[in-house]
Amino acid sequence: MFQWLVLTLIGLISLVYIFLVWNFGHWRRRGIREPKALPLLGSFPNIVWPRQHFTNDMRDIYMKYRETDSYVGTFLLRTPKLLLLEPKLINEVFVSAFRHFENNDASRMIDTRKDKLVACNPFVLDGDEWRRQRGIFSPLLTSGRIRNAYCNMQRICGKLCDYIERMSSSNQPQNGMDLGLRFTSDNLFDCVLGIEARSFTETPLPVAKHNKEMSEDNRGLALAGALNGLFPQLPRWLRPKVIPKSYDQFFGQLVHEAFRLRREQRQERNDFINHLLDMQQEHQLSESQLLSHAMTFMFDGLDTTSSTIAHCLLLLARNPDCQQQLWQELDQASSRDQLLPDFDVLSELPYLGACLNESLRIYPAGGWASKTCTSPYTFHGSLHSKALQMYPGDNVMIPIYGLHHDPNFYPEPQVFKPERFLNGGLKRYQQMGVFLGFGNGPRQCVGIRLGLIQTKAAIAAIVKRYEVHVNGRTLEGIQLDPFIFVGAHKGGIWLDFKRR
Structure with missing residues (x-):
C-alpha cells in the first residue's frame, strides 16, 4: 500500500x-535563443519569488543579450x-x-462580463x-474640456499646497505617493464626476x-496573472474576477450618484460628466457602459499620475x-502671487516637460508591455541572418524599463538629466523606439493630455511654493518595490518641504 502511495x-x-516545462x-x-528558464518560475523568477521587481529580471535579460540578439x-x-531587444522592431510593433x-x-x-467597470476600457479590449x-x-x-478642467486644477493645487503647509508644521516627513494620490483623486473626482x-x-x-485594494492587495489580479502564465489558452469563463467587490461597490455607487445629481440639476457645463451623459444618448449606451467609460479616467489616471508626481518630486529633491x-522657469512664467502660469504657458514650459519625461524614463509607470500578434508578420532583426515569422496568438514583450536604463541610449542612466529631453530630445527618443513613458502608437495612453497637464500642474505648484528635500527615511538609489506590480520606489518616497 505504501509503495503504491509513493x-x-x-x-x-x-x-x-x-x-x-512542456513549452x-x-x-x-x-x-531563437532561449535564456535559461526554470520550472514554474519561467524566465522571470521574481514574479513568484520577489527578491527584486520582475521588470529587473527583464532588464537583466535585455542587457545580457541586446548586443547579440x-x-x-x-x-x-x-x-x-x-522578448524584443532591438528598438527598431519595438517601434514596428507599436x-x-x-x-x-x-x-x-x-x-x-x-x-469583462464579470468586471463591468472595465468593460469599455480601451486598454483591456480587442480588435x-x-x-x-x-x-x-x-x-x-x-x-x-481639458482647458476648462485646468481652472479646477489650479484651485486644487492651492489645496494641495495648503495641506503641505499644515502637515509640515509637525516636522514629520510627508509621503510623496500619498500626496500624489490625494491630488489626483481630488482632481479627477472634481473634473470628471463633479464630486468633492x-x-x-x-x-x-x-x-x-480602495485604490490600495485594487493595485497592491489584489488577490484576484494576482490569480489572473498566474492563470494567464500557466494556462495561456484559458477560456474566458474560467478567468477570475480581478476587481475587488468593495472597489466595485464604492466606485459604482459613487459614479451612479454623480450621474443622478447631474441629471436632476442638468447644468450646462463644458465638462466631462455632461459630455458623458450626452454621449450616452448619442451612442445608446447602457448605464453599465456609461459607468465603465467614467471609470476609465480612474483606472488609467489614479495610479499612473500619482506615481509620476511622487517620483518626479523625489528626483527633483535629490537634484537641487x-x-x-x-x-526659475516657473518664476519667470508667472507672477510672484500666481501659483500657476496660464494653461497654454504651463503646457509648453520646456524644462518642466523635460523633468517630467526624465522622471518617466527613470521610473516608468509601466515597466513593460505585452502585445499579441493578430495577423502574420515577419521580423527582420538586424542581428539575425534569418527572418522570424510571427503567427496570430504569438506574444511579444517589450522591456520598457530596460530600454529606459540602457547606457547606449542614455549615458549614466541612473542620473537625473532633464536636458536629455530638451531641443527635440523627446521626439528623437520616441522615433528611436527607446522612450515609452506613455506607450506609443494608436494604443498609447488615451488620456495622455489630461495626465500630462495635471501632473505638470501639481509639480509646478509645489516647486513654485516650496523647496523639496529628501527625508532620510527614503532609501537611496533607484530601487523598485518587488511587491508592488506598478513600479514604485522601494520603502516609499518621504519628503520634507520648506516654504520659499
Whole structure:
C-alpha cells in the first residue's frame, strides 16, 4: 500500500513537472535563443519569488543579450513570450506594424462580463471593440474640456499646497505617493464626476483605501496573472474576477450618484460628466457602459499620475540644481502671487516637460508591455541572418524599463538629466523606439493630455511654493518595490518641504 502511495506521488510530481516545462524549447525549435528558464518560475523568477521587481529580471535579460540578439525567447511562468531587444522592431510593433499587433495581453486575463467597470476600457479590449470604445471615449478629451478642467486644477493645487503647509508644521516627513494620490483623486473626482473627494480634509472619501485594494492587495489580479502564465489558452469563463467587490461597490455607487445629481440639476457645463451623459444618448449606451467609460479616467489616471508626481518630486529633491532651474522657469512664467502660469504657458514650459519625461524614463509607470500578434508578420532583426515569422496568438514583450536604463541610449542612466529631453530630445527618443513613458502608437495612453497637464500642474505648484528635500527615511538609489506590480520606489518616497 505504501509503495503504491509513493509511486502515485512520484507520478503526480512527474506529471506536474512535465506540465510546467512542456513549452520550454518552443522558441528554440523556431531557431531563437532561449535564456535559461526554470520550472514554474519561467524566465522571470521574481514574479513568484520577489527578491527584486520582475521588470529587473527583464532588464537583466535585455542587457545580457541586446548586443547579440534582436530578440530572445522567454517564458512568463510557462507561457512563451518573445522578448524584443532591438528598438527598431519595438517601434514596428507599436507604430508601423501596429495592425499586426493590435491587442494588449491584458485582454487575456480579464472577463469583462464579470468586471463591468472595465468593460469599455480601451486598454483591456480587442480588435473592433477596442476601436469602437476608443472612438466613443476619445472625443471626451478635447482641448476645451481639458482647458476648462485646468481652472479646477489650479484651485486644487492651492489645496494641495495648503495641506503641505499644515502637515509640515509637525516636522514629520510627508509621503510623496500619498500626496500624489490625494491630488489626483481630488482632481479627477472634481473634473470628471463633479464630486468633492475631500482629500485634503480630515474626512476624505476612502479613495486611497480602495485604490490600495485594487493595485497592491489584489488577490484576484494576482490569480489572473498566474492563470494567464500557466494556462495561456484559458477560456474566458474560467478567468477570475480581478476587481475587488468593495472597489466595485464604492466606485459604482459613487459614479451612479454623480450621474443622478447631474441629471436632476442638468447644468450646462463644458465638462466631462455632461459630455458623458450626452454621449450616452448619442451612442445608446447602457448605464453599465456609461459607468465603465467614467471609470476609465480612474483606472488609467489614479495610479499612473500619482506615481509620476511622487517620483518626479523625489528626483527633483535629490537634484537641487535641477529643482532651482525649474523654479526659475516657473518664476519667470508667472507672477510672484500666481501659483500657476496660464494653461497654454504651463503646457509648453520646456524644462518642466523635460523633468517630467526624465522622471518617466527613470521610473516608468509601466515597466513593460505585452502585445499579441493578430495577423502574420515577419521580423527582420538586424542581428539575425534569418527572418522570424510571427503567427496570430504569438506574444511579444517589450522591456520598457530596460530600454529606459540602457547606457547606449542614455549615458549614466541612473542620473537625473532633464536636458536629455530638451531641443527635440523627446521626439528623437520616441522615433528611436527607446522612450515609452506613455506607450506609443494608436494604443498609447488615451488620456495622455489630461495626465500630462495635471501632473505638470501639481509639480509646478509645489516647486513654485516650496523647496523639496529628501527625508532620510527614503532609501537611496533607484530601487523598485518587488511587491508592488506598478513600479514604485522601494520603502516609499518621504519628503520634507520648506516654504520659499
